[in-house]
Amino acid sequence: MGKVTGFLEFRRDKQPYRPVAERIRDWRQVMLPWPAATLRTQAARCMDCGIPFCHQGCPLGNLIPDWNDLVYRDDWREAIDRLHATNNFPEFTGTLCPAPCEGACVLGINDDPVTIKPIELAIVDRAFAEGWVRPEPAAVRTGKRVAIVGSGPAGLAAAQQLARAGHRVRVYERADRPGGLLRYGIPEFKMEKRVLDRRLDQLRAEGVEFAVETHVGVTVPAEALRREHDAVLLAGGAGQPRDLAIPGRELTGIHFAMDYLPLQNRRCAGDVVPDERFVTAAGKRVVIIGGGDTGADCLGTAHRQGARSIHQLEILPRPPGERAPDNPWPQYPNVYRVSSAHEEGGERVYAVSTTRFLGDAQGRVRALEAIRVEPVREDGRTTFRPVPGSAFTLPCELVLLAMGFLGPERPGMLAELGVRLTERGTVWRDENWMTSVPGVFTAGDMQRGQSLIVWAIAEGRSAARGIDAYLMGRSDLPAPLG
Secondary structure (H helix, E strand, O other): OOOOHHHOOOOOOOOEEEOOHHOOOOOOEOOOOOOHHHHHHHHHHOOOOOOHHHHOOOOOOHHHHHHHHHOOOOHHHHHHHHOOOOOOHHHHHHOOOHHHHOOOOHHHOOOOOOHHHHHHHHHHHHHHHHOOOOOOOOOOOOEEEEEOOOOOOOHHHHHHHHOOOOOOOEOOOOOOOOOOOHHHOOOOHHHHHHHHHHHHHHHHHOOOOOOOOOOEEOOOOOHHHHHHHEEEOOOOOOOOOOOOOOOOOOOEEEHHHHHHHHHHHHHHHOOOOOOOOOOOOOOOEEEOHHHHHHHHHHHHHHHOOOOOOOEEEEEOOOOOOOOOOOOOOOOOOOOOOOOHHOOOOOEEEOOOOEEEEEEEEOOOEEEEEEEEEEEEOOOOOOEEEEOOOOOOOOOOEEEEEOOOOEOOOOOOHHHHOOOEEEOOOOOOOOOOOOOOOOOOOOOOHHHOOOOHHHHHHHHHHHHHHHHHHHOOOOOOOOOOOO
């Protein structure tokens, strides 16, 4: 390491953000760039730890100590090459990933871990600004054709790897623009879509084709893809949202998060969304059910739309401020976190369960009833027991359900192909990432279930290697997940 004693000399700094009063008035990204000198100091905290557990924490196997050292030495050009060796899209993970690498940092045993995620983002932003990120088309074409269903991070990572291996790749996306949840699930203030578009431009220049407004299994038969391509990758994500089947669910004003967030993203993109279709929090008392990242995305969006008040409900108890005894290093720390959206306002309510929605004479939601709960461990699983006398009512005119996803949508493509499913309802695969149908592969949330963007990219890269080996008999593509 360039600064062996850096972890003793320097403290961890916090990522700078735009002031709350300023950022809630627009849709631009909330983070501010770090000065290069500060980043070099933060990179100097990376220890000569012998066994870098950050590698174990990162599904991509990112060479984190290497590029930390290169940033400290001010060698940004070599740093982006080292970063791109394992990660196709560090601008996505550097913005959106919850950084399990930092949770596994050896320095985190008794100190604040290294600020890995901001350094990663700074490297790739510098690389784009300097013009170092350029298309890398294959020198030789194989003549093989691969169809990829889904243009989220798993599909895009696989597409780039396969195109660079010389295959002809076409990505099928049912929306009108490629990007999957990166396009229509992640709010603009969290990642501006220009970041996605510049990477898509690189993929197109490398030969990747995109077919949008193409819903495989609905508007295009899945079997047609098998006939027209030598291999097919299913990377359509886990799009089946978890519902809340309680009295009053049918009332107007109760929406899934993914019926809410895309509409605002479309308006940010300049699309015309009629007022009668647009779901807005403006002037309303809003309740978000679900305390995860999607709930926080709804929270930040509701702030910017001008909500009157916002409550975010979570069935789990509030996490501790520090690691609990049953959550030791190097596990990902289950601790209380405050996202940029939470800094902007709203009330977080933990250990509650919604029991009923209440409406007015016109069938519009006007309140919900909830009760405090406590977790109970029975037969190896956790259930939640109501606390007697703790019921309460929350007035609301908009309810957003952000309780996660149950797995891939089964009607249509999956049913037509007849792929085997796991007990969890995800698509089964073998060690080569192939499904039960020969020549059909899968990666990302479709086979893993709802997960992190870093897992999606890693699985897309691994599936690409499996496809390349299937088509060519062997593969020189890297395989972060074996």
